[in-house]
Amino acid sequence: MANAKKMDVSDEVAIQIEKMNKWYGSFHVLKDIDLTVNRGERIVICGPSGSGKSTLIRCINALEEHQQGKIIVDGTHLSSDLKNIDTIRSEVGMCFQHFNLFPHLSILENCTLAPIWVRKIPKKEAEETAMHFLEKVKIPEQADKYPGQLSGGQQQRVAIARSLCMQPRIMLFDEPTSALDPEMIKEVLDTMIELAEEGMTMLCVTHEMGFARQVANRVIFMDAGQIVEQNEPEEFFNNPQSERTQLFLSQILGH
């Protein structure tokens, strides 16, 4: 059985979603989602609020449960088997709109907690890795502070570093800049761009269209729980096909 989980996925495919459906009670949030993400791909998902884009990426690491269809992440079938869920979660990093750092732990402890307890890495080694990634997001000097003492932009960068410490193969971003002041958005986006340039597989729900143009291989537009349009960024922005996409783009780029 353990081997069966690994079949029918080539090494090139990071995430495969087939005919996935999800309901909140009787409300149908996600309808027949089909999506294949190749390794190294950077995908930006956009769409009006309530279109199901956050729910979609939260299904990928089982923060939300899907009711129908198939999700295969990194060769592991996502089912209600708790072992599989934990395996997937430790391979997939996630950054949230509100950071979700642990306020009772220092920045360094935030970054070393999961490696120590989930990966069983010795504390010393975990701390070295953490400092490496904190340097990468350019805040090693904050390591001993607590999340409450940092600015929003710094907190989000810590959250990215915290995910990276688990050495994930895929990163999910759920509106990482939506809760930030304008002057802090850039520092977070720069970190994400750097990550993209290193070849990380990324799925990013965001309204930062400049970011989408610069780093995405593919932009997906969702509305009413379905994928309405997807294309390369250039084509997507300059020549949107669907009426809904045109309307959405005119609203967010219009002023």
Add this chain to the structure above:
Amino acid sequence: MSNISYVRTEMLQEKAPPVTQTGIVKWVRENLFSSVSNSVLTLLALWLLYTLLSHVLPWVFQSSWSANSLTECRSAIAAAYGEGTHGACWAVIRERFFQLIYGFYPPELYWRPNLAFILMLVALAPVLFDKLPRKMLWFSAVYPFLCFWLLWGGSIWLPLSIVAGFVLGGFAFKLIGAQFGNLFATIGAFLVPILWWMFAASPVASGIHSAIPLGLEAVESAKFGGFLLSILIGITGIVLSLPIGILLALGRQSDLLIVKAICVGFIEFIRGVPLITLLFVASVLLNYFLPPGTNFDLILRVVIMVTLFASAYMAEVIRGGLAALPKGQYEGADSLGLDFWQSTRLIIMPQALKISIPSIVSTFIGLFKDTTLVSIIGLFDPIGLSTNIRADSAWNGIIWELYGFIAIVFFIFCFSMSRYSMYLENKLKTGH
């Protein structure tokens, strides 16, 4: 039209506040005499305070410390401070001091509760202050058994055989876990010690004791009393109710239907029944249900009831803390791949407990004061003893001195707990 263009060429420096806005004058003005009505209230309060103290202080200090009865006390006070002076008769505290502290515990064995109390402080220290070496926690773990042995005496093999139950449980977990997996290991870790305690512990202990008699003189529960009893019941209840309360709170949030139903049922039932009722059940009714001839210690029964009672309240207090945590904390922990027990222990509980510290300590204080209720089922806690003392013809009619003394001792304990909780809250503050 005026020109609205303006450019600041230089940023301003910070300045010190004006002189009238600092110092004691400002404090008095702002806090005591900020308006006419506040000034009137301040003066009124000062007058009330003066009246109160001018009556209470003479009573406290124009008192008698050495006398053998209330009448002796009164004549001594009249002789010293003039006829008609109302003074406190502290002599009763002096005469009955040891009884109020130890109850009827044999005086030649007072060193045992004393030692137990000092060791209790040592055992609590590493739990309360995380600066102390973590190795001390081993002593804290051993302390309950040591305390039990010191207070009740008897063969040392009994507490050791009880400890052996825990060790056996640990072995069972390891051995069964290696063969049959975690679920069976957990069941084994519960069952093996329980079977050991029920059937093997006491015969084994008495067996070894007859071979190697080692022990202290036994003291029976009926001799326990005074603050010794209050502290014993109170601290045991406090120490046990927190972990049980945490488990109940987690159980109440569980997705497992039966676990949830048991926890909700337990909490609602215990909270819906007065503590007095539970104490009566412990002292009277349990005897009817237990097989004839069973000697199930009364203090133990009371401790169990008080602990269950406090646990139910504790569970609700902690549930409040859990509910106050943002959902993002659970998701943050989940997204990193932590399993349920890891995220509960490392992320959720530390924060939920921190939020609930004030209410947890309130519950502790409530529990400690509720230990006086055991006087109603005939145990000689300080309140029970004071009734006893007043029944003595020598001290008939004495009220304020006894209750005042008991109140002060309780206040010292409860106030320390309250200050400790404030210290802890400050220490755990990690915001700005």
